[in-house]
Amino acid sequence: MARPHIEFIQSQAVPWIPQDDTCARPGAFAKTLSADPDTGAATLVVKYPAGWHLDTAHYLESDEEFFIFKGALWVGSVEYKTGDYAYLPAGMPRPSMHSDTGAVVLTFHEGASQLVRGETPGPMYDAGRLIAKMESTAMPWAHPADPIVAATANGAGRKLLREDPETGERTWLLRFGPDDPAKMTHGRVEIHPVVEEVFLMEGEISMPYGYLKPGSYFWRPPGIAHGPVGTLKGLYGFFRCKGGPLTTQWSDGELPITWHPKHNPTVPPQYAAYATTSYDTSLPY
Numbered sequence: 001m002a003r004p005h006i007e008f009i010q011s012q013a014v015p016w017i018p019q020d021d022t023c024a025r026p027g028a029f030a031k032t033l034s035a036d037p038d039t040g041a042a043t044l045v046v047k048y049p050a051g052w053h054l055d056t057a058h059y060l061e062s063d064e065e066f067f068i069f070k071g072a073l074w075v076g077s078v079e080y081k082t083g084d085y086a087y088l089p090a091g092m093p094r095p096s097m098h099s100d101t102g103a104v105v106l107t108f109h110e111g112a113s114q115l116v117r118g119e120t121p122g123p124m125y126d127a128g129r130l131i132a133k134m135e136s137t138a139m140p141w142a143h144p145a146d147p148i149v150a151a152t153a154n155g156a157g158r159k160l161l162r163e164d165p166e167t168g169e170r171t172w173l174l175r176f177g178p179d180d181p182a183k184m185t186h187g188r189v190e191i192h193p194v195v196e197e198v199f200l201m202e203g204e205i206s207m208p209y210g211y212l213k214p215g216s217y218f219w220r221p222p223g224i225a226h227g228p229v230g231t232l233k234g235l236y237g238f239f240r241c242k243g244g245p246l247t248t249q250w251s252d253g254e255l256p257i258t259w260h261p262k263h264n265p266t267v268p269p270q271y272a273a274y275a276t277t278s279y280d281t282s283l284p285y
């Protein structure tokens with residue numbers, strides 16, 4: 001069983017769970033946004049309290065990908081600050097980790113994420129897949145690859161963080177400027193052959209599942225029609241596609257856009273409490 005369709009939840013409504021020794025980051029706190037019950041793969045927001053440290057050499061048995069929302073985190077001798085991104089393959093040796101100031105980090109584990117103390121068994125670590133650090137704040141915005149997105153979305157820009165050379169899976173930041181509702185009354189419906197996963201950091205989105213605000217998250221399995229999509233304030237989000245490269249099949253016709261649509265999320269029962277409009281909107285996640 002793969003991860004269920006979650007579209008959408010507000011991360012503010014998900015509780016911070018203290019992480020114990022069975023977790024990748026004992027002593028930290030984490031919100032699980034989605035998880036695969038079979039593989040252990042998961043998407044989390046991890047909060048490292050100020051002074052957090054893990055002083056023993058260790059590694060993880062699955063790949064870890066992360067993006068720093070706030071604060072600073074050290075992995076060995078590498079410091080990651082707000083807006084920094086990394087992809088650390090399974091088995092990468094980590095002499096230590098710590099956060100002096102505290103940090104909040106969007107974190108993806110590609111499989112079971114328990115940490116293993118000690119040295120890495122040699123063959124596990126494929127250094128060719130390492131992305132040690134990318135400072136996204138220093139990267140220029142590029143034009144989005146999809147011509148319809150580029151043509152219709154005012155102020156659209158993309159920062160590509162990762163493209164897997166074998167699977168074509170990608171990770172990127174995307175921004176749109178505000179749409180003009182007087183001009184943009186209708187939009188197309190779209191379908192992707194792969195998972196589309198999004199954490200909205202700024203702005204808002206109107207779509208048939210409801211009105212997404214900062215801190216919202218969705219995991220949309222392949223083949224699910226969605227749209228039309230619009231934004232009155234613009235948006236800035238963290239995006240991933242899983243299962244291959246993201247291509248888009250657009251509908252020929254257009255449907256009317258509903259701005260500020262009715263709340264109509266699709267979530268499994270265990271996430272129903274988080275698919276709410278009642279949460280602390282002053283919090284970013």
Ligand SMILES: [Fe+2]
Binds near residue numbers: 190192196226
């Ligand atoms: Fe999409």
